[in-house]
Amino acid sequence: MKTMILSDFIAIRHSIIQTFAIAAFIGAVCAIAFGNVIVMTACICAAVPIGFLFGLAAIDDRKDWSGYRLSMPLSRRDVVTGRYAFLALVMVAAGLASIVLSWVFSLIVSGLMPSLGIGVALTNDTVPLFAGDSVDLLFALMTAFTFVLFALAITLPLVMRFGLTRAIRFVPVAFCIVFLIVFFAAGDSAILESVAHAIEHSLALQIAVPVAGFAVAACCFAASAALSVRLYAHREF
Numbered sequence: 518m519k520t521m522i523l524s525d526f527i528a529i530r531h532s533i534i535q536t537f538a539i540a541a542f543i544g545a546v547c548a549i550a551f552g553n554v555i556v557m558t559a560c561i562c563a564a565v566p567i568g569f570l571f572g573l574a575a576i577d578d579r580k581d582w583s584g585y586r587l588s589m590p591l592s593r594r595d596v597v598t599g600r601y602a603f604l605a606l607v608m609v610a611a612g613l614a615s616i617v618l619s620w621v622f623s624l625i626v627s628g629l630m631p632s633l634g635i636g637v638a639l640t641n642d643t644v645p646l647f648a649g650d651s652v653d654l655l656f657a658l659m660t661a662f663t664f665v666l667f668a669l670a671i672t673l674p675l676v677m678r679f680g681l682t683r684a685i686r687f688v689p690v691a692f693c694i695v696f697l698i699v700f701f702a703a704g705d706s707a708i709l710e711s712v713a714h715a716i717e718h719s720l721a722l723q724i725a726v727p728v729a730g731f732a733v734a735a736c737c738f739a740a741s742a743a744l745s746v747r748l749y750a751h752r753e754f
Contacts, residue, residue, distance in 0.1 A: 520591060521599020522606070528576050529569055536572070540564035540611075541618050554623045555657045561615035562661035566608040567668060573600070574681035583680070597677060597749050601669075601742045608665050612658055652723050659727030666734035670741035671695060678748040 543564060544557030577583045586596060671691050675684035716722045 518599040522603045525603040536568045558615040558619045559657040559661040565611035597745045663730040663734040666738040670737045674745045677745040
C-alpha cells in the first residue's frame with residue numbers, strides 16, 4: 518500500500534500547486550460572496566481531494582498506467598487500498614492547508630479591504646487565528662470532510678471497476694439516486710427546519726452533528742473500499 522501511495526504522489530505531484538491554487542481561488546470568491554472566510558476553508562477542503570481523484574483517474578486512463586502498474590509487485594488489493602489511503606491523506610492535508618490559506622487570506626483582505634468585513638470571522642485584536650470561531654471552523658471542516666468521504670465512496674468503486682472514461686457516465690446517475698434517497702428519507706421540510714433550528718441554538722449539537730456525520734461517512738468510505746477491492750479484482754485490462 519505504501520508503494521501505491523508513493524506512486525500516486527509521483528503521478529500527481531506536478532499538479533499539486535495548480536490544484537490548490539484553483540481551490541483557493543474558488544474559496545476566496547465564495548468567502549467574498551458569503552462575507553465569511555471560513556467558507557474558504559470548506560471549499561479548499563472539499564475541492565482538492567475531488568480534483569486529485571479525477572486527476573489520478575485521468576492519468577490511469579490516458580497513459581494506460583493501470584495495466585502497467587499491475588506488472589509491478591503490487592496486488593490489486595494494494596492498488597485499491599493505496600488509492601483510498603492516498604486520497605484520505607490528501608483530504609487531511611487539504612484541511613490543514615485550508616486553515617493556513619484562509620487565515621492568510623483573512624489577514625490580507627482585512628488589511629486591504631476592511632469594508633468587506635471578511636476578516637472578522639478569523640481575526641481579533643489579540644490572536645489572529647480563528648479566535649472565537651473554533652466551533653464554526655470545526656463545523657465547516659467536518660461538513661467538508663463528510664461531503665468528500667461520501668463523494669469518494671460513491672465515485673471510487675465506479676472508477677475502479679470501469680475506469681474514468683466509462684465511469685463518468687454513471688457517476689451523475691449514482692449521485693442523483695443518493696440525493697433522491699436522502700430527499701425522500703428526510704421527509705417533511707418542517708422536520709428539517711426544526712433540526713436546523715435546534716443545531717443553530719445548541720453548541721453541543723453544533724459539535725456532535727458534524728462529528729457524527731463524519732463518522733457515518735468514514736464507515737461508508739471503508740465499506741466503499743471493500744467493495745472496490747472486489748470490483749477491481751474482476752476488472753480486465
